[in-house]
Amino acid sequence: MSEALRPSPRYKPVSLFVTCIVDMIYPQTGVAVVEVLERLGVEVRFPMAQTCCGQPAFNSGFWDDARTVARQFLTAFADAEVIVAPSGSCASMVRHYYPTLFEDDPEWYAQAAWAASITWEFTEYLVDGLGVTDLGARGAALPPTRVAFHDACHGLRLMGLHDQARTLVGSIPGVTLCELAGSDACCGFGGLFAVKMPEISAAMLRDKVANLAASDADVIVTGDASCLTQMNGGLSRSGHTRRVVHIADLLARSLRPGAGQGSSR
Numbered sequence: 001m002s003e004a005l006r007p008s009p010r011y012k013p014v015s016l017f018v019t020c021i022v023d024m025i026y027p028q029t030g031v032a033v034v035e036v037l038e039r040l041g042v043e044v045r046f047p048m049a050q051t052c053c054g055q056p057a058f059n060s061g062f063w064d065d066a067r068t069v070a071r072q073f074l075t076a077f078a079d080a081e082v083i084v085a086p087s088g089s090c091a092s093m094v095r096h097y098y099p100t101l102f103e104d105d106p107e108w109y110a111q112a113a114w115a116a117s118i119t120w121e122f123t124e125y126l127v128d129g130l131g132v133t134d135l136g137a138r139g140a141a142l143p144p145t146r147v148a149f150h151d152a153c154h155g156l157r158l159m160g161l162h163d164q165a166r167t168l169v170g171s172i173p174g175v176t177l178c179e180l181a182g183s184d185a186c187c188g189f190g191g192l193f194a195v196k197m198p199e200i201s202a203a204m205l206r207d208k209v210a211n212l213a214a215s216d217a218d219v220i221v222t223g224d225a226s227c228l229t230q231m232n233g234g235l236s237r238s239g240h241t242r243r244v245v246h247i248a249d250l251l252a253r254s255l256r257p258g259a260g261q262g263s264s265r
Contacts, residue, residue: 017091029225036248073115074112089224137172169251
C-alpha cells in the first residue's frame with residue numbers, strides 16, 4: 001500500500017507499541033507518550049501480548065526467527081486501528097519490512113500489509129497523521145531553552161522524520177531551535193552493527209559524543225531509544241554530565257504544571 005493511500009489515523013484509538021528498549025530501560029518514556037496522546041483526547045490501548053518487532057533477527061539474516069516474532073506482533077495487534085511507536089527504527093521495521101518478510105505467505109502477507117499501513121512513529125503520528133503542530137504548552141512552558149536534535153538513521157532515511165520533531169518542540173514557548181553538528185550522522189549503534197563491528201561503531205560514537213559535548217544546546221533530543229542508549233553510554237564513559245533525552249519526555253514535561261528547564265548538560 002502506498003503512503004498516499006494509508007488510512008487516516010484521526011478519531012481512532014491508538015494501540016501503543018512501546019518497543020523493547022523503552023519497556024525495559026525507559027518505561028517513563030512510554031508513560032510520556034501516553035500523557036501526550038491523552039492530552040490530545042486520544043484513547044490509548046496497550047496490547048499486553050506484544051513483545052518485539054523482530055528487527056534484531058531480521059537484520060542478522062535470521063528471517064525465519066523474525067517471522068516467528070512478527071507473527072506474535074501481528075497477533076497481538078490484530079484488533080488495532082492505529083499503531084504508534086516511540087521509535088522510528090521499530091516503526092520502520094513494521095512499515096517497510098513486514099510485507100517483505102511475508103511476501104511468499106499470502107495469509108500473513110495481508111495482515112502484515114495492513115499493520116504496515118496503520119503504523120506510525122510518534123512524532124509522525126502527531127504532525128502528519130493528526131495535523132497537530134502545537135501541543136498547547138502554555139502556562140507550563142519551559143523557560144528559555146535551546147534545543148537541538150539527533151536524527152536517528154531509520155527514522156530519517158526510511159520514514160522521512162526530520163521536521164516533525166522540530167515543529168512540535170519549536171511550538172513550546174521559550175524554546176529556541178538550534179542545530180547539532182552532524183545531527184544526521186549515525187551514532188554507531190545500528191542494532192547488531194555495534195556488536196559485529198565494534199571498532200567502527202566506537203569510532204562513530206566518538207565523533208557523535210564530541211559533537212554532543214560541544215553543542216551549546218541546553219537539551220538534545222532524539223526519537224529513538226536505541227540511539228539514546230548508545231549516545232548516553234558514550235557520554236557517561238567519557239565523563240560528560242550531559243544526557244540526551246527522548247522527545248516524548250521533553251514534550252510531556254512541557255505540558256506539566258511547573259515545568260522546569262530540564263537541561264541535558
